[in-house]
Amino acid sequence: KDLIVSFGEMLIDFVPTVSGVSLAEAPGFIKAPGGAPANVAIAVARIGGRAAFVGKLGDDEFGRMLAGILRDNGVDDSGVSFDTGARTALAFVTLRSDGEREFMFYRNPSADMLLTEGELNLDVIKSAAVFHYGSISLITEPCRSAHLKAMEVAREAGALLSYDPNLRLPLWPSAEEAREQILSIWDQADIIKVSDVELEFLTGQESVEDDVVLTLWRPAFKLLVVTLGEKGCKYYTKDFRGSLEGYAVDTVDTTGAGDAFVGAMLRKIVADQTVLQVEGKLREVLKFANACGAITTTEKGAIPALPTEPAAVELLKRH
Numbered sequence: 434k435d436l437i438v439s440f441g442e443m444l445i446d447f448v449p450t451v452s453g454v455s456l457a458e459a460p461g462f463i464k465a466p467g468g469a470p471a472n473v474a475i476a477v478a479r480i481g482g483r484a485a486f487v488g489k490l491g492d493d494e495f496g497r498m499l500a501g502i503l504r505d506n507g508v509d510d511s512g513v514s515f516d517t518g519a520r521t522a523l524a525f526v527t528l529r530s531d532g533e534r535e536f537m538f539y540r541n542p543s544a545d546m547l548l549t550e551g552e553l554n555l556d557v558i559k560s561a562a563v564f565h566y567g568s569i570s571l572i573t574e575p576c577r578s579a580h581l582k583a584m585e586v587a588r589e590a591g592a593l594l595s596y597d598p599n600l601r602l603p604l605w606p607s608a609e610e611a612r613e614q615i616l617s618i619w620d621q622a623d624i625i626k627v628s629d630v631e632l633e634f635l636t637g638q639e640s641v642e643d644d645v646v647l648t649l650w651r652p653a654f655k656l657l658v659v660t661l662g663e664k665g666c667k668y669y670t671k672d673f674r675g676s677l678e679g680y681a682v683d684t685v686d687t688t689g690a691g692d693a694f695v696g697a698m699l700r701k702i703v704a705d706q707t708v709l710q711v712e713g714k715l716r717e718v719l720k721f722a723n724a725c726g727a728i729t730t731t732e733k734g735a736i737p738a739l740p741t742e743p744a745a746v747e748l749l750k751r752h
């Protein structure tokens with residue numbers, strides 16, 4: 434069993450043709466397919482793993498284009514449903530010159546929010562070795578119930594559950610609601626990856642020290658990872674903890690780095706689950722994941738920038 438099933442949203446980011454402008458100033462936009470869970474599925478496939486994506490798209494040009502991108506990248510799309518009444522989600526995203534990311538979402542509601550329990554492809558979910566998800570699919574019904582059901586089915590079928598909360602604050606009614614809902618499924622995961630920004634949001638403390646991170650630890654966890662952007666990552670298991678430096682590269686756009694990291698990590702875990710028990714093995718896996726994250730920052734956009742295994746191995750050799 435080595436299938437990684439990623440559940441959640443797939444959408445189109447519209448990003449400005451020039452950098453460092455506000456959404457209002459942007460002279461034009463280009464399509465950048467995205468959605469963190471979809472990026473993770475493609476990241477897995479790009480490095481030779483088996484991946485499936487489960488979610489809902491609009492039965493429109495953009496939805497069919499996105500399903501085609503999954504297939505072209507070797508991701509099983511048999512868990513994708515299409516909504517005839519709602520559009521594929523769109524987001525306009527820019528990194529302004531002051532370094533702030535500005536988002537504008539078109540989800541009123543979008544197809545991804547309308548996935549129902551009845552539409553879940555249970556055969557795909559039951560064949561998962563790892564079932565991976567975020568938190569955006571928890572925001573509104575009916576997708577929220579479908580998400581919870583899919584987690585339950587995957588767990589009963591013996592999958593490891595992997596959670597990357599992927600905080601998108603503007604999508605939630607309030608920060609309190611976001612925190613509460615993100616944490617409502619916290620204890621059920623086996624593997625969690627948070628960024629330093631999410632750690633601060635969830636703990637209310639501006640620190641990545643062990644005592645702060647460990648407030649998010651639960652006894653049943655197999656692995657908790659905190660990613661630190663260019664500084665690499667920290668890892669925590671029941672038996673050991675530590676950190677790994679990142680790899681210096683010529684960064685142009687960090688979109689998708691976290692997804693590349695997660696895809697690489699999960700791909701290596703399904704290949705050999707003992708990496709969760711043996712620190713030396715886990716460190717090798719996380720070095721590989723750091724390399725995959727780093728490479729993803731060297732090109733614009735998430736999906737085009739996701740590395741192949743040889744590219745990541747090459748970066749590791751150079752260090």
Ligand code: ATP
Nearest residue numbers: 628660661662663665684687689690691723726727
């Ligand atoms: P995103 O939301 O942009 O996909 P994230 O915030 O979830 O990413 P990050 O911590 O930014 O996750 O990045 C994940 C991993 O990618 C890091 O642990 C690191 O290994 C690598 N990485 C990210 N940014 C850089 C960078 N500028 N230079 C080198 N490596 C990077």
